[in-house]
Amino acid sequence: MKTNDFFCIKRFKLLMKREFHSMKKGLLITLGATVGVMFLISIFISGITPHINLSGFYYAGLYISGIIVAGTAFSDFRKKETSMMYLTLPASTFEKLKSQLLLVSVGFIIFYIVAFYLFWVLIALWRLILNLETPFFNIFMDQNFLQSILKLWFWQSLFIIGSITFTKSPLIKTMTLIFTVLVILGLFVLFLMTKITFDQMHSTSLPIAMSYNKNIFDSWLFYLLIPISWIIAYFKLKEKEV
Amino acid sequence: MQCTTNLTHYIMITLKNINFSYSKTKKLFKDLSWEIENGFVYGLLGKNGAGKTTLMKILSGLLYPDGGFISVDGFEPAKRYPSFLSKFIMIPEEFSLPSITINNYEKIYAPFYANFNHSAFNKYLEEFELADLKHYNLNNLSYGQKKKVLISFAFASGTEILILDEPTNGLDIPSKSIFRKLCIEAMNTNRTFIISTHQVKDVERIIDRITIIDNGNIISDEKTEDISLKYSFRFVEKLPETGVLYSEKSLGGHKIMTINVDKNPSAIDIELYFNAIIKQNS
Numbered sequence: 001m002k003t004n005d006f007f008c009i010k011r012f013k014l015l016m017k018r019e020f021h022s023m024k025k026g027l028l029i030t031l032g033a034t035v036g037v038m039f040l041i042s043i044f045i046s047g048i049t050p051h052i053n054l055s056g057f058y059y060a061g062l063y064i065s066g067i068i069v070a071g072t073a074f075s076d077f078r079k080k081e082t083s084m085m086y087l088t089l090p091a092s093t094f095e096k097l098k099s100q101l102l103l104v105s106v107g108f109i110i111f112y113i114v115a116f117y118l119f120w121v122l123i124a125l126w127r128l129i130l131n132l133e134t135p136f137f138n139i140f141m142d143q144n145f146l147q148s149i150l151k152l153w154f155w156q157s158l159f160i161i162g163s164i165t166f167t168k169s170p171l172i173k174t175m176t177l178i179f180t181v182l183v184i185l186g187l188f189v190l191f192l193m194t195k196i197t198f199d200q201m202h203s204t205s206l207p208i209a210m211s212y213n214k215n216i217f218d219s220w221l222f223y224l225l226i227p228i229s230w231i232i233a234y235f236k237l238k239e240k241e242v
Numbered sequence: 243m244q245c246t247t248n249l250t251h252y253i254m255i256t257l258k259n260i261n262f263s264y265s266k267t268k269k270l271f272k273d274l275s276w277e278i279e280n281g282f283v284y285g286l287l288g289k290n291g292a293g294k295t296t297l298m299k300i301l302s303g304l305l306y307p308d309g310g311f312i313s314v315d316g317f318e319p320a321k322r323y324p325s326f327l328s329k330f331i332m333i334p335e336e337f338s339l340p341s342i343t344i345n346n347y348e349k350i351y352a353p354f355y356a357n358f359n360h361s362a363f364n365k366y367l368e369e370f371e372l373a374d375l376k377h378y379n380l381n382n383l384s385y386g387q388k389k390k391v392l393i394s395f396a397f398a399s400g401t402e403i404l405i406l407d408e409p410t411n412g413l414d415i416p417s418k419s420i421f422r423k424l425c426i427e428a429m430n431t432n433r434t435f436i437i438s439t440h441q442v443k444d445v446e447r448i449i450d451r452i453t454i455i456d457n458g459n460i461i462s463d464e465k466t467e468d469i470s471l472k473y474s475f476r477f478v479e480k481l482p483e484t485g486v487l488y489s490e491k492s493l494g495g496h497k498i499m500t501i502n503v504d505k506n507p508s509a510i511d512i513e514l515y516f517n518a519i520i521k522q523n524s
Contacts, residue, residue, distance in 0.1 A: 005323040011354070018350050022340060081338035088302055090328035090354045238322075242304045 006092055012099065015091045019099045020107075026072055027108065031115040034065040035122070042123045046130060052123070054137035058116055059148060063155070069108050070156035071171030073100050074163045074237075083167075083242050093238045101230065104160065105153050113139060150223055157229030164236045251279040254403070254434050255301065260310035262296065270296060271307070272458045280402070281431050282465075285449035286438040287516050292455045294438040295335065298405050301436070302332045315402065328355055330403035331396040335411060339380040339388055344372070347380060347391070357400025362428075366394035369420050386412045393421060397428035404435045410444040418444050442512040452512065454519050461523045466510055474502040475511040488518035 038057050045052060076086035086096075116139070124134040139145055162174025255278035262271040270293045278284060288294045299305040300312065303319030303326070312319055317326035340347070344367070352358040367373045370390040380388060389412050396404055410418050425448045429435060439445055452469065454462040464472075473487070479495040488499040499518050502508055 002323075002325065005325055008324070011324060014350075014353050021342065021346070021350060079338055081334065081336050084299075084302075084304055084332070084334050085337065087304055087322065088327055088330075088332055089351075090324045092324050093322065095324075239306075241306060242299060 006094055007098075008092075008095070011091055012095050015089075015095050015099045016102070018089075019103055022075065023073075023103055026075065027069060027103075027111060030065050030068050030072075031111055034061045034112075035115050035119045038119050039122050039126075042119075043126060046123075046127055046132060050132050052127070052134065054120065054135065055142060055144075057119070058137060058139060058142075059144070061116065061119075062112055062148060063152060065112060066108055066152045067155055067159055068171065070104050070159035071163055071174060073104050073160050077164065077167055077240070080242055083240075087240065087242065093234060097230070097234050097237050100160065101233075105156055109149060109152075150226065154222065154226050154229070157226050157233065161229060161233045161236055164233055164240060251281050253277050254280040254315055256311070256313045257301075258311040260300065260312065261308045262293075262300065262305070263308060270458055274310070274459050276453070276460045276463065278434060278436070280434050282450040283425065283429060283435040283437065283448055284451045284453050285442070285445055285512070286436055286453050286455065287440075287442065287512070288438075288455035289520065293458065294455060295407055297455065298332065298334075298407055298436065298438060302330065302405060303327075304332075329401055330405060331355075331399050331401045332405040333389075333392050333396055333407065333409060335408040337388070337392060339392070341379060341381045343379055344376045344391055347395070348376075351395070352399075355399040355401060359398045359400055363394055363398035366397055366424055366428075367391070369424060370394060370417060386414060386417065389413060390417060393424070397424055402433055404433065406435065406437045408439050408441070409437060410439065410441050422448050442516070446510065446512045452510075452515065454516060456520055456523055462519045467507065469515060470502070470507040470510050471505055472502055473510075473515070474500045474508045475514055476500070476508075488514065488521060490514060490517065 038061055042052060042057065076082040089096075091099075120134070120137065127134045158178060159171065159174050162177070163170040166173045255276075257274060257276045260271050260274040261269065262274075263269040274297075286294050286297070296305060300307055301314060301319060303322045306320045314326060315329060317323060317329070319326065342350070348360070348363060352360065352363070364373060367376065367390075370387075370393075372387060372390055372394070375383065375387070380391065383391070389409070393406075393409060396406070410421055413421060422445070425435065437445055437449065449466060451463060451465050453460060475497070477492065477495055477497055481489055481496045481498070482500075485500050486498050487501065490497045497511060497514050499511070499514050
């Protein structure tokens with residue numbers, strides 16, 4: 001394999017152009033719907049209480065729309081005909097994955113921030129009519145800003161694997177699969193904790209699992225799962241057939 | 243009129259002992275082998291379910307065989323390297339085009355093919371009477387019109403290999419002859435066309451080789467000029483008692499295939515030839 005067969009900047013630009021053309025409609029609909037729903041909910045809340053939690057809106061919208069966008073990535077795989085055209089498009093598997101990842105992760109965040117501030121303008125205007133003040137929420141100064149992006153990328157990476165693997169309804173199928181795995185994992189942890197607590201009652205030393213009090217979502221091991229998921233997505237895409 | 247000119251042919255595509263199955267119980271291909279030379283238009287014929295489309299998908303790297311060896315101009319299709327993918331275009335029987343204008347389709351997709359000829363594309367569209375629709379959204383065109391855009395794009399792409407699955411399906415009668423004309427025009431010594439079809443009449447004057455697939459294998463692969471020298475195809479009112487290799491009842495008589503004794507090239511009745519080969523193999 002030539003290096004050019006793995007990555008070529010000229011070809012990648014062409015692919016990005018093509019992907020942007022095919023994704024922009026879905027992206028705009030998702031973001032438009034998110035802004036619409038957030039606006040309607042905030043109108044309702046403004047009628048009940050003068051306080052508004054903009055960070056709550058920001059993070060809820062970020063995760064929900066981010067996951068929808070990731071779950072609907074690789075839209076060419078939804079139909080056999082488009083799948084054939086996409087897989088025979090002269091670009092490498094790496095380029096095809098990278099272009100989707102860039103649009104779904106980085107591209108989405110940029111568009112979402114723009115959409116969020118559009119929502120902010122709309123709700124601020126509405127609340128002005130009601131004589132209510134709307135605080136400005138500076139996303140970039142929020143302490144959870146970067147961490148939330150990394151967490152989103154983790155969940156998105158799982159949904160991207162799902163969008164490559166499942167031909168029909170990948171969003172729902174991936175959600176169901178994640179939910180099932182989390183329930184099984186939860187039950188397993190519950191079983192483990194029960195056993196540890198039982199053992200502890202018969203022992204004087206503190207079990208390691210109990211003394212490890214760190215939130216798994218803040219661990220660097222958790223973030224390591226992002227590139228691992230991307231690698232899995234690469235191999236899934238590589239072995240994709242029609 | 244065939245598309246080939248005088249040139250040195252070499253093996254462009256090699257398939258050796260290919261095995262493939264969709265289910266564990268039934269194998270579609272059993273040790274299928276086929277060598278495809280450059281500079282020919284191959285007519286890939288076979289009964290329904292013989293595996294023509296599957297074979298085309300395997301050649302394009304869209305399906306992976308269970309075993310065997312494939313080389314397309316030195317590339318393994320399953321790896322789907324861009325330098326391999328830019329060598330060919332496949333037009334499947336069922337296709338779906340993006341919701342963009344013909345102009346934008348050209349702007350977005352043509353740069354992926356280094357030898358794309360924009361003036362040829364415009365000329366082909368003109369031949370198909372689509373030149374005025376370049377600003378139309380592809381999704382607003384009829385199936386036949388979309389197919390003509392795809393055919394024009396494929397012919398203008400400059401790719402070495404063109405894989406066309408039922409290219410004349412959905413084309414109106416004038417467009418079928420335009421297709422034949424453009425095929426001859428677009429063909430050159432560096433290109434290889436593989437056309438799978440049931441509409442043999444649509445392609446009988448453009449194919450150089452007839453390849454027949456049956457029972458999971460290539461059972462015949464012959465140049466049309468060799469067939470026309472080897473066999474004679476005629477219509478007779480009364481069936482001769484000897485010398486008939488294959489015959490079919492027809493209105494007012496019989497269509498027969500015999501050995502071409504005088505060795506003068508005879509016009510090939512592809513349908514008759516196909517049925518004869520299939521019968522011989524069964």
